[in-house]
Amino acid sequence: MRNIKYIILHHSATEAPGDGSAVADAIMLNHRRRWQISFPNYVCDYHYMIGQTGKIFKGQPEELPSWHATNYRVNLESLGVCFLGNFEVNIMSKEQFNAGVKLLKELVSKYGIKSENVLRHKDVVSDITGLRNSTLCPGKNFPYEEMLTSVFSLFKDVGDDYPYKEEITTLYNLGIVLGDNGEMRPKNCLKREEGFLLIYRLLKFLGKI
Numbered sequence: 001m002r003n004i005k006y007i008i009l010h011h012s013a014t015e016a017p018g019d020g021s022a023v024a025d026a027i028m029l030n031h032r033r034r035w036q037i038s039f040p041n042y043v044c045d046y047h048y049m050i051g052q053t054g055k056i057f058k059g060q061p062e063e064l065p066s067w068h069a070t071n072y073r074v075n076l077e078s079l080g081v082c083f084l085g086n087f088e089v090n091i092m093s094k095e096q097f098n099a100g101v102k103l104l105k106e107l108v109s110k111y112g113i114k115s116e117n118v119l120r121h122k123d124v125v126s127d128i129t130g131l132r133n134s135t136l137c138p139g140k141n142f143p144y145e146e147m148l149t150s151v152f153s154l155f156k157d158v159g160d161d162y163p164y165k166e167e168i169t170t171l172y173n174l175g176i177v178l179g180d181n182g183e184m185r186p187k188n189c190l191k192r193e194e195g196f197l198l199i200y201r202l203l204k205f206l207g208k209i
Ligand SMILES: [Zn+2]
Pocket: 009, 010, 011, 068, 121, 135, 137, 138
Protein backbone atom coordinates (compact mmCIF):
# COMPACT_ATOMS: atom_id res chain seq x y z
CA MET A 1 0.00 0.00 0.00
CA ARG A 2 1.12 3.58 -0.67
CA ASN A 3 2.67 5.37 2.31
CA ILE A 4 0.20 8.24 2.72
CA LYS A 5 1.50 10.90 5.13
CA TYR A 6 -0.06 14.12 3.86
CA ILE A 7 -3.40 15.58 2.86
CA ILE A 8 -3.16 18.62 0.60
CA LEU A 9 -6.13 20.98 0.47
CA HIS A 10 -7.06 22.73 -2.77
CA HIS A 11 -9.82 24.81 -4.27
CA SER A 12 -10.94 24.61 -7.89
CA ALA A 13 -10.55 28.42 -8.27
CA THR A 14 -13.72 28.35 -10.37
CA GLU A 15 -17.38 28.98 -9.72
CA ALA A 16 -19.04 25.63 -8.99
CA PRO A 17 -22.82 26.10 -9.11
CA GLY A 18 -25.36 23.60 -7.77
CA ASP A 19 -23.88 20.51 -6.20
CA GLY A 20 -20.71 20.91 -8.30
CA SER A 21 -21.30 17.84 -10.52
CA ALA A 22 -20.67 19.69 -13.79
CA VAL A 23 -17.39 21.21 -12.56
CA ALA A 24 -16.23 17.92 -11.02
CA ASP A 25 -16.92 16.10 -14.32
CA ALA A 26 -15.08 18.77 -16.33
CA ILE A 27 -12.05 18.66 -13.99
CA MET A 28 -11.83 14.86 -14.22
CA LEU A 29 -12.13 14.92 -18.00
CA ASN A 30 -9.38 17.56 -18.28
CA HIS A 31 -6.98 15.78 -15.96
CA ARG A 32 -7.58 12.39 -17.54
CA ARG A 33 -6.91 13.82 -20.99
CA ARG A 34 -3.73 15.51 -19.79
CA TRP A 35 -2.20 12.33 -18.34
CA GLN A 36 -3.81 9.44 -20.21
CA ILE A 37 -0.80 8.75 -22.46
CA SER A 38 1.74 8.48 -19.62
CA PHE A 39 -0.71 7.06 -17.06
CA PRO A 40 -3.61 5.16 -18.67
CA ASN A 41 -5.36 4.61 -15.31
CA TYR A 42 -5.18 8.26 -14.31
CA VAL A 43 -8.53 9.68 -13.17
CA CYS A 44 -7.93 13.09 -11.61
CA ASP A 45 -5.35 15.26 -9.84
CA TYR A 46 -7.64 15.15 -6.79
CA HIS A 47 -8.61 12.06 -4.84
CA TYR A 48 -11.76 13.79 -3.64
CA MET A 49 -13.73 16.88 -4.58
CA ILE A 50 -16.42 18.47 -2.43
CA GLY A 51 -19.25 20.65 -3.74
CA GLN A 52 -20.92 23.56 -1.96
CA THR A 53 -23.93 21.42 -0.96
CA GLY A 54 -21.56 18.93 0.70
CA LYS A 55 -21.66 16.38 -2.14
CA ILE A 56 -18.43 14.38 -2.40
CA PHE A 57 -16.95 13.25 -5.72
CA LYS A 58 -14.38 10.47 -5.84
CA GLY A 59 -11.51 11.14 -8.23
CA GLN A 60 -8.14 9.40 -8.26
CA PRO A 61 -8.21 6.09 -6.33
CA GLU A 62 -6.44 6.52 -2.96
CA GLU A 63 -3.87 3.84 -3.82
CA LEU A 64 -2.63 5.84 -6.84
CA PRO A 65 -0.60 9.05 -6.52
CA SER A 66 -1.66 12.09 -8.50
CA TRP A 67 0.02 15.30 -9.64
CA HIS A 68 -1.48 18.04 -7.51
CA ALA A 69 0.97 19.33 -4.91
CA THR A 70 3.75 20.95 -7.00
CA ASN A 71 6.25 18.65 -5.28
CA TYR A 72 7.08 15.16 -6.55
CA ARG A 73 7.74 13.51 -3.17
CA VAL A 74 4.66 15.07 -1.58
CA ASN A 75 2.61 13.90 -4.58
CA LEU A 76 3.73 10.31 -3.95
CA GLU A 77 2.86 10.47 -0.24
CA SER A 78 -0.35 12.49 -0.25
CA LEU A 79 -4.04 12.63 -1.00
CA GLY A 80 -5.40 15.70 -2.79
CA VAL A 81 -8.75 17.07 -1.59
CA CYS A 82 -10.31 19.86 -3.63
CA PHE A 83 -13.09 22.12 -2.38
CA LEU A 84 -15.03 23.22 -5.45
CA GLY A 85 -15.32 27.00 -5.58
CA ASN A 86 -13.08 30.04 -5.55
CA PHE A 87 -12.09 30.83 -1.95
CA GLU A 88 -9.85 33.66 -3.00
CA VAL A 89 -13.17 35.47 -3.53
CA ASN A 90 -16.02 33.49 -1.94
CA ILE A 91 -16.81 32.16 1.53
CA MET A 92 -17.30 28.41 2.06
CA SER A 93 -20.83 27.19 2.87
CA LYS A 94 -21.46 25.40 6.17
CA GLU A 95 -22.51 22.27 4.25
CA GLN A 96 -19.25 22.16 2.32
CA PHE A 97 -17.21 22.82 5.47
CA ASN A 98 -18.98 20.05 7.42
CA ALA A 99 -18.63 17.54 4.57
CA GLY A 100 -14.92 18.42 4.35
CA VAL A 101 -14.42 17.91 8.08
CA LYS A 102 -16.18 14.54 7.96
CA LEU A 103 -14.11 13.33 4.99
CA LEU A 104 -10.83 14.59 6.48
CA LYS A 105 -11.63 12.93 9.82
CA GLU A 106 -12.10 9.60 8.02
CA LEU A 107 -8.87 9.95 6.00
CA VAL A 108 -6.82 11.15 8.98
CA SER A 109 -7.98 8.21 11.04
CA LYS A 110 -7.56 5.66 8.21
CA TYR A 111 -3.93 6.66 7.48
CA GLY A 112 -2.89 8.05 10.89
CA ILE A 113 -2.12 11.46 9.38
CA LYS A 114 -0.74 14.10 11.78
CA SER A 115 -2.29 17.56 12.00
CA GLU A 116 0.96 19.23 10.83
CA ASN A 117 0.74 17.15 7.63
CA VAL A 118 -2.67 18.46 6.58
CA LEU A 119 -1.49 21.36 4.45
CA ARG A 120 -2.87 23.95 2.12
CA HIS A 121 -1.45 23.66 -1.39
CA LYS A 122 0.30 27.01 -0.86
CA ASP A 123 2.09 25.63 2.24
CA VAL A 124 3.97 23.04 0.16
CA VAL A 125 7.46 23.98 -0.99
CA SER A 126 7.49 23.66 -4.77
CA ASP A 127 10.33 21.55 -6.14
CA ILE A 128 10.09 23.58 -9.35
CA THR A 129 10.50 27.07 -7.85
CA GLY A 130 11.96 26.04 -4.45
CA LEU A 131 9.40 28.37 -2.87
CA ARG A 132 6.37 28.14 -0.65
CA ASN A 133 3.38 30.19 -1.82
CA SER A 134 4.00 29.48 -5.48
CA THR A 135 0.20 29.31 -5.67
CA LEU A 136 -2.70 31.06 -3.89
CA CYS A 137 -4.55 27.74 -3.62
CA PRO A 138 -6.87 27.14 -1.73
CA GLY A 139 -7.55 30.88 -1.48
CA LYS A 140 -7.28 33.48 1.29
CA ASN A 141 -10.84 32.84 2.55
CA PHE A 142 -10.32 29.08 2.97
CA PRO A 143 -11.17 28.31 6.64
CA TYR A 144 -7.98 26.34 7.28
CA GLU A 145 -7.46 26.82 11.05
CA GLU A 146 -11.15 26.30 11.79
CA MET A 147 -11.15 23.14 9.69
CA LEU A 148 -8.05 21.68 11.36
CA THR A 149 -9.50 22.39 14.81
CA SER A 150 -12.71 20.60 13.87
CA VAL A 151 -10.89 17.62 12.33
CA PHE A 152 -8.45 17.05 15.18
CA SER A 153 -10.59 17.73 18.23
CA LEU A 154 -13.52 15.56 19.05
CA PHE A 155 -15.68 18.49 20.11
CA LYS A 156 -14.88 22.17 19.67
CA ASP A 157 -15.36 22.80 23.39
CA VAL A 158 -13.51 19.72 24.75
CA GLY A 159 -9.82 20.52 24.45
CA ASP A 160 -6.85 18.30 25.23
CA ASP A 161 -6.65 19.68 28.78
CA TYR A 162 -10.29 18.92 29.62
CA PRO A 163 -10.28 16.56 32.66
CA TYR A 164 -12.93 14.13 31.32
CA LYS A 165 -11.75 14.05 27.71
CA GLU A 166 -10.93 10.33 27.82
CA GLU A 167 -14.33 9.39 29.28
CA ILE A 168 -16.20 11.53 26.73
CA THR A 169 -14.09 10.13 23.86
CA THR A 170 -14.88 6.57 24.94
CA LEU A 171 -18.62 7.28 25.18
CA TYR A 172 -18.50 9.03 21.80
CA ASN A 173 -16.73 6.07 20.17
CA LEU A 174 -19.40 3.75 21.63
CA GLY A 175 -22.14 5.96 20.12
CA ILE A 176 -23.64 6.81 23.53
CA VAL A 177 -22.71 10.50 23.69
CA LEU A 178 -22.88 12.29 20.34
CA GLY A 179 -22.66 16.01 21.14
CA ASP A 180 -24.61 18.67 19.31
CA ASN A 181 -23.27 20.35 16.18
CA GLY A 182 -19.71 19.48 17.15
CA GLU A 183 -20.07 20.76 20.72
CA MET A 184 -20.38 18.89 24.02
CA ARG A 185 -21.29 21.85 26.27
CA PRO A 186 -20.18 19.93 29.38
CA LYS A 187 -21.41 22.61 31.81
CA ASN A 188 -24.96 22.75 30.39
CA CYS A 189 -27.93 21.05 32.08
CA LEU A 190 -29.33 17.85 30.61
CA LYS A 191 -32.96 17.93 29.43
CA ARG A 192 -35.21 14.99 30.34
CA GLU A 193 -35.45 13.98 26.68
CA GLU A 194 -31.65 13.98 26.41
CA GLY A 195 -31.52 11.80 29.51
CA PHE A 196 -33.98 9.37 27.92
CA LEU A 197 -31.81 9.19 24.78
CA LEU A 198 -28.68 8.46 26.83
CA ILE A 199 -30.44 5.66 28.73
CA TYR A 200 -31.84 4.27 25.47
CA ARG A 201 -28.40 4.23 23.75
CA LEU A 202 -26.83 2.67 26.83
CA LEU A 203 -29.44 -0.13 27.01
CA LYS A 204 -29.04 -0.73 23.29
CA PHE A 205 -25.26 -0.94 23.69
CA LEU A 206 -25.73 -3.44 26.54
CA GLY A 207 -28.02 -5.52 24.32
CA LYS A 208 -31.01 -5.11 26.69
CA ILE A 209 -33.32 -3.75 23.98
ZN1 LIG B 1 -4.11 23.55 -5.45
